[in-house]
Amino acid sequence: LLVSYTNPVPRVCTAIRKYSELKFVGVCHQVEFGYYLAGVLLSKVIGLELPPEYHFRWTTESCARAVVIQEAAKKLIKMHSCGVNHFTWTHKIESLETGEDLYPALVEQNREFDPAFEPLTRKVFDLYGMLPNVGDTHLAEFLPYTHSRVRDTWKRFDIQMYDLDWAEERRLEKVRDVESMVASGDLSPLSDVHSERAEFIAESFLSGIPYLDEGLNMPNAGGIPNLPDGAIVETPLNILPDGPQQVVQPALPPAVAELCRRQITINELSVEGTVEGDRNKLRQALALDPMIDDPELPDVLLDEFLSTFGEYYSAFALG
Numbered sequence: 001l002l003v004s005y006t007n008p009v010p011r012v013c014t015a016i017r018k019y020s021e022l023k024f025v026g027v028c029h030q031v032e033f034g035y036y037l038a039g040v041l042l043s044k045v046i047g048l049e050l051p052p053e054y055h056f057r058w059t060t061e062s063c064a065r066a067v068v069i070q071e072a073a074k075k076l077i078k079m080h081s082c083g084v085n086h087f088t089w090t091h092k093i094e095s096l097e098t099g100e101d102l103y104p105a106l107v108e109q110n111r112e113f114d115p116a117f118e119p120l121t122r123k124v125f126d127l128y129g130m131l132p133n134v135g136d137t138h139l140a141e142f143l144p145y146t147h148s149r150v151r152d153t154w155k156r157f158d159i160q161m162y163d164l165d166w167a168e169e170r171r172l173e174k175v176r177d178v179e180s181m182v183a184s185g186d187l188s189p190l191s192d193v194h195s196e197r198a199e200f201i202a203e204s205f206l207s208g209i210p211y212l213d214e215g216l217n218m219p220n221a222g223g224i225p226n227l228p229d230g231a232i233v234e235t236p237l238n239i240l241p242d243g244p245q246q247v248v249q250p251a252l253p254p255a256v257a258e259l260c261r262r263q264i265t266i267n268e269l270s271v272e273g274t275v276e277g278d279r280n281k282l283r284q285a286l287a288l289d290p291m292i293d294d295p296e297l298p299d300v301l302l303d304e305f306l307s308t309f310g311e312y313y314s315a316f317a318l319g
Helices: 009-019 030-041 060-074 103-112 119-128 164-184 188-192 198-207 254-276 279-288 297-312
Strands: 002-004 024-027 077-084 087-095 211-219 232-240 243-246
Touching (some): 002 009, 002 198, 009 211, 009 232, 024 198, 024 232, 030 077, 030 103, 030 211, 077 211, 087 103, 103 119, 198 211, 254 279, 279 297
Parallel strands (some): 002 024
Antiparallel strands (some): 077 232
């Protein structure tokens, strides 16, 4: 079983599905961010005490706070979500203590809660009637609503640019930590780290003891009834001795399903165009992207992309 963590998860998994015989799952922790969102929005309902500053920012301190809130929420509620990686939607929330359906309370709190908290997520929740559970910074990647410079929506919705320098320093810090553990032979720091669940997947696959994961990626086999069979989707999965098995989810609302289908088509065209050296498929993938607002842009962007990264695209005969 190949356990793949590599982004972009749906495209890597699509390539594995189309061009190999491997049994695989794609893993991402973003589904857990939904517990942070729901924990904050439902804090008064479920009795979760929030810190004075609970808004998410790309800082080490803010990420740590989000994890604390998320872990506290996981002890109080159970979320049921599905969709496409980094673009998943919560269709059910229940109280672990009473089994009560908390979705009506979530809808009510969405109307009343601090309007500065994840405003894009909240507006999309209001528009489509279903909570996107990945947070504003990922949600903005899939929707056309925030990139207009004329309307200044990026600023109005307080969408943060991802801090690449900060992320690179965090990666280097982890490399230094690993090197230190290897040199000293002291692995005790690993007793207190946030899990990315590979150990649970491996243990289940090797031992035969079933394990339910709340959000893994594999080809759709009826897991989301109104998304295409074979498309890479993210759903709860049971890891069983003979491989992963999707937990069947309710059909997505028509509008949400349509948003997901577009991303699936973009993923498929991107992978096929890359492997086959088909420039037109890559142009179409770009043209379908909600960020593209000019029919001349796909060719411009593709030329620049292949010029910059052409060495990795062996299927293209580049000058």
